[in-house]
Amino acid sequence: MSDPRLFQPLRLGNLDLANRIVIAPMCQYSAIDGCMTDWHLIHLGHLALSGAALLTIEATAVVPEGRISHADVGLWDDYTEAAMGRVLESVRRWSDIPIGIQLAHAGRKASTEVPWLGGAQLPPSHAQGWQTVAPSAVAFLPDQHPPSALARDELAPIRDAFAAAAVRVARLGLEAVQIHAAHGYLLHQFLSPLSNHRDDDYGGSLENRMRFPLEVFDAVRAVFPAERPVTVRVSGTDWVGGGWDVVQTVALSLELERRGCAAIHVSSGGLSADQKIPIGPNYQIPLARAVKQAVSIPVVGVGLITDFDQAEAIVGTGDADLIALARGMLYDPRWPWHAAAHLGAQVRAPAQYLRSQPHQHRDLLVPMAASRGSN
Numbered sequence: 558m559s560d561p562r563l564f565q566p567l568r569l570g571n572l573d574l575a576n577r578i579v580i581a582p583m584c585q586y587s588a589i590d591g592c593m594t595d596w597h598l599i600h601l602g603h604l605a606l607s608g609a610a611l612l613t614i615e616a617t618a619v620v621p622e623g624r625i626s627h628a629d630v631g632l633w634d635d636y637t638e639a640a641m642g643r644v645l646e647s648v649r650r651w652s653d654i655p656i657g658i659q660l661a662h663a664g665r666k667a668s669t670e671v672p673w674l675g676g677a678q679l680p681p682s683h684a685q686g687w688q689t690v691a692p693s694a695v696a697f698l699p700d701q702h703p704p705s706a707l708a709r710d711e712l713a714p715i716r717d718a719f720a721a722a723a724v725r726v727a728r729l730g731l732e733a734v735q736i737h738a739a740h741g742y743l744l745h746q747f748l749s750p751l752s753n754h755r756d757d758d759y760g761g762s763l764e765n766r767m768r769f770p771l772e773v774f775d776a777v778r779a780v781f782p783a784e785r786p787v788t789v790r791v792s793g794t795d796w797v798g799g800g801w802d803v804v805q806t807v808a809l810s811l812e813l814e815r816r817g818c819a820a821i822h823v824s825s826g827g828l829s830a831d832q833k834i835p836i837g838p839n840y841q842i843p844l845a846r847a848v849k850q851a852v853s854i855p856v857v858g859v860g861l862i863t864d865f866d867q868a869e870a871i872v873g874t875g876d877a878d879l880i881a882l883a884r885g886m887l888y889d890p891r892w893p894w895h896a897a898a899h900l901g902a903q904v905r906a907p908a909q910y911l912r913s914q915p916h917q918h919r920d921l922l923v924p925m926a927a928s929r930g931s932n
């Protein structure tokens with residue numbers, strides 16, 4: 558194939574992306590008191606050699622009680638910033654991949670055990686649990702300890718925590734921020750009528766339900782350097798009748814575009830245990846396509862994209878401008894290399910690995926720019 562679309566460069570704000578492959582944020586549940594550990598150095602370090610255009614750091618809590626679990630990464634004080642700085646310094650010494658970060662607050666889905674220990678909610682009485690907060694005092698599951706409904710005067714501190722984290726992100730030199738407004742976490746809880754039962758001006762109408770997520774976006778956009786992109790990850794639908802849906806997602810996306818959002822990343826679900834998801838390859842791409850048809854900013858499609866031709870078709874047909882991979886990148890961290898070989902493109906790789914090039918793909922690997930530091 559000549560000139561595959563998956564390997565065309567793209568500009569996101571002022572950020573130059575070498576191709577259309579993004580590594581989706583993936584929680585590692587391996588932090589200590591919000592601080593990244595050597596696991597993050599290993600994990601991000603190997604993904605940084607993948608040839609993807611952008612590496613997104615996992616959901617990073619802007620306050621301790623916004624963590625999904627006690628082992629989540631955070632960015633709320635000098636300690637968490639220093640721990641992330643140490644990891645980034647090492648990764649960057651050897652890879653020039655642009656790195657973004659997802660800023661998050663889990664709301665009523667916070668305070669859980671790590672997934673491989675079952676992932677159950679830990680109530681406030683548990684040593685590693687805490688009281689969760691949400692737009693309304695409605696638990697994710699009926700048998701869970703309910704969140705406390707956020708009072709009006711508790712909203713501004715959370716908004717400001719997103720902004721304060723974005724200041725730290727800028728200081729760490731990260732290239733992009735993604736605000737997590739998907740998967741049933743706090744900002745999505747404000748958007749969906751299933752979790753937002755407020756009767757003040759943060760609940761009820763679509764305009765009111767969008768108010769807090771948009772305030773968070775504006776606060777982050779205002780403090781993050783103007784030349785660096787701020788993007789938003791949304792759930793395109795709750796997959797539950799009467800919930801958040803694609804029409805509302807398009808309305809939100811248009812409003813975000815108007816406010817300077819650089820891209821919309823369209824995922825889905827996560828808000829309700831009643832969701833009925835038609836899982837299969839490309840299952841979320843129709844949602845991305847709907848947003849793409851409405852906005853002029855780039856749109857990212859995600860979800861069970863595993864095949865090289867599948868990815869090329871999503872970008873090539875214009876359903877999305879970029880594709881994001883999560884599980885596929887863990888399974889095959891050189892997925893972009895293999896995609897480039899399959900589609901007849903080139904991909905950037907560390908100079909140390911150039912000799913791995915198979916002889917039938919003599920021009921596959923292009924050396925990354927020289928490392929940014931010395932060892």
Ligand SMILES: Cc1cc2nc3c(=O)[nH]c(=O)nc-3n(C[C@H](O)[C@H](O)[C@H](O)COP(=O)(O)O)c2cc1C
Nearest residue numbers: 581582583584615616859860861862882883884885
């Ligand atoms: C281990 C793991 C951790 C994840 N953590 C996050 C996260 O931090 N933030 C987020 O928005 N989505 C998270 N997700 C969802 C992925 O970003 C992605 O949307 C989802 O897995 C579908 O893409 P895939 O089919 O390529 O895996 C996670 C997924 C996995 C497998």
